Each structure stands twice: as C-alpha cells, then as structure tokens.
Amino acid sequence: xxxxxxxxxxxxxxxxxxxxxxxxxxxxxxxxxxxxxxxxxxxxxxxxxxxxxxxxxxxxxxxxxxxxxxxxxxxxxxxxxxxxxxxxxxxxxxxxxxxxxxxxxxxxxxxxxxxxxxxxxxxxxxxxxxxxxxxxxxxxxxxxxxxxxxxxxxxxxxxxxxxxxxxxxxxxxxxxxxxxxxxxxxxxxxxxxxxxxxxxxxxx
Numbered sequence: 001x002x003x004x005x006x007x008x009x010x011x012x013x014x015x016x017x018x019x020x021x022x023x024x025x026x027x028x029x030x031x032x033x034x035x036x037x038x039x040x041x042x043x044x045x046x047x048x049x050x051x052x053x054x055x056x057x058x059x060x061x062x063x064x065x066x067x068x069x070x071x072x073x074x075x076x077x078x079x080x081x082x083x084x085x086x087x088x089x090x091x092x093x094x095x096x097x098x099x100x101x102x103x104x105x106x107x108x109x110x111x112x113x114x115x116x117x118x119x120x121x122x123x124x125x126x127x128x129x130x131x132x133x134x135x136x137x138x139x140x141x142x143x144x145x146x147x148x149x150x151x152x153x154x155x156x157x158x159x160x161x162x163x164x165x166x167x168x169x170x171x172x173x174x175x176x177x178x179x180x181x182x183x184x185x186x187x188x189x190x191x192x193x194x195x196x197x198x199x200x201x202x203x204x
Contacts (some may be wrong), residue, residue, distance in 0.1 A: 058187040086115035116152035136170035139198035
C-alpha cells in the first residue's frame with residue numbers, strides 16, 4: 001500500500017520574522033522622516049515669505065508715514081497686509097474699557113480699526129499657507145495670551161516700530177513645529193525649527 005504524501009507546511013523561522021519586522025520598521029521610519037522633512041521644507045519657505053511680509057510692512061510704514069498691520073486668519077490659514085492713514089493708538093486688552101459710556105464713544109473707539117483696508121497696491125495681498133503648514137498659535141504684544149482662533153494682528157507704526165510677536169507654525173497633527181520670533185522696534189525675525197513658548201521670550 002502506497003503511503004500518502006503529506007504536504008509540508010513550512011513556517012517562518014525566528015530570524016525570518018525578525019528580518020520582516022526590521023524591514024517594516026525601516027519603511028515606517030523612512031515614511032515618518034519624509035513627512036517631517038517635507039513639513040520643515042515647506043515651513044521654512046512659509047517662514048521666509050512671512051519674514052518678507054513683515055519687512056515690507058515695517059519699511060512701508062516708516063517710509064510712507066502710514067500705519068500697517070498683518071492680519072493672521074486662522075480659519076482660512078492665510079494672512080494679509082492692511083494699511084491706514086488714520087492715527088492709531090495701540091492698547092492692550094487690559095487697557096480697553098469694559099463698559100462703554102455711549103454709542104458715540106463706542107463708534108469712536110472702533111473707527112481706527114475700521115480705517116484699515118487691504119493693501120491692494122503692495123506685493124503682499126492675501127497669502128494662503130501651504131497645505132502642509134498651519135498656524136498653531138500666535139502671540140502679539142498688545143493681546144493677552146496666545147491666539148489660536150479667529151484673527152491675530154501685528155501692527156507697524158510710522159516711526160519704524162512694531163510689536164514683539166511669536167508666530168508658531170505646525171503640521172496638521174501638531175507633531176512638527178517651526179516658529180518666527182519678531183523683535184520689537186526693529187522687526188528682525190528669528191526662525192527656529194521648534195515650538196517657542198512666548199513666556200520664555202518675555203522673560204529674556
């Protein structure tokens with residue numbers, strides 16, 4: 001009687017399993033590295049464009065005797081430059097009166113804000129961030145605490161002054177960061193491939 005041939009079921013050896021796991025880990029590491037590298041490349045480009053917009057607003061305010069501001073729009077993930085000829089006194093959030101005495105005073109207090117219009121003739125109109133980069137949060141000197149929604153404003157004045165600011169950029173997962181630190185008065189910017197706590201800047 002002929003013996004039936006049994007099908008041999010070959011299993012994975014421990015070495016083969018370790019090699020497979022190593023290959024998968026290597027591929028995942030390369031993928032994460034490429035994603036992080038792409039973010040930092042795009043964030044560096046966006047930071048350079050932002051620095052150009054900041055320098056432009058600073059120079060135009062000083063040379064044309066106008067008031068400028070950069071509006072950071074969190075909803076649209078974009079920013080734009082606006083200007084005004086009207087004198088504008090910058091106040092902190094704590095300096096603003098909580099109770100308005102009259103409708104007339106209310107309108108007068110709002111008029112400087114309303115006088116700002118888009119800088120249509122300038123090279124910086126509405127700029128949308130790359131899909132890989134977004135505003136994480138922004139600190140500007142006249143507003144208390146961090147701003148992470150709505151709009152944030154960075155002002156520039158005719159005599160060549162601006163505010164201290166920290167602009168933090170991140171990827172969508174908020175795992176990678178790139179930041180701009182704006183110095184008051186001179187508007188010089190420092191770019192850093194990390195998240196910057198505004199409290200650390202204020203303590204220096």
